[in-house]
Amino acid sequence: AIQMAQSPSSLSASVGDRVTITCRASQGIGNDLGWYQQKPGKAPKLLIYGAATLHSGVPSRFSGSGSDTDFTLTINSLQPEDFATYYCLQDYSYPWTFGQGTKVEIK
């Protein structure tokens, strides 16, 4: 199975900060990676698909980059509603696998 190593597991940031979260795949997955945001007690929401394409309705301060094994989610100018846990998901090969998650907390 492909392992997705996501880092950091948590971070503290202030409103207006730029935040970067990474996922590293244990083998190449092309661009078959999505990023999801989850708030406590709620279902996940799709942010990015195809490693770098912003899903409809997602604010442009979110961006994704990378391919093959190394991927990044960047949040420019963090807003109060962005404090949440973020997950990457590879659907390149079965079993599909999530990263361990990154909790973004208020500093």
Place this chain on the structure above:
Amino acid sequence: EVQLVESGGDFVQPGGSLRLSCVASGFTFTSYGMIWVRQAPGRGLEWVSYIGSSSNGINYADSVKGRFTVSRDNAKNSLYLQMNGLRDEDTAVFYCARGSLLTAGGSHYHGFDVWGQGTTVTVSS
């Protein structure tokens, strides 16, 4: 309104069985693959299963293979997860989600863009 509603979660003893349901509305269910994802208390997300739009391409996580069976009834706009041989470690909130094929740079990618609210399964003696 595009919506997925799960049901069927319950408290069950180890070794028991449950059947989860996920009813879709507001979109053409027959056009989409579907997944189940679970989240144990205080833990991250775990992909459980995928089923294609015509019940093709079925796959499972290793942790549930041989115990769980995914199915769908397109006439009823419904997705199911039959869970047998339940274990303590299956305790989780189970979500269903719609798998859209989204286009970027001339290629198609999965995006799980509609999610249910989740249903809770508790396995304990």
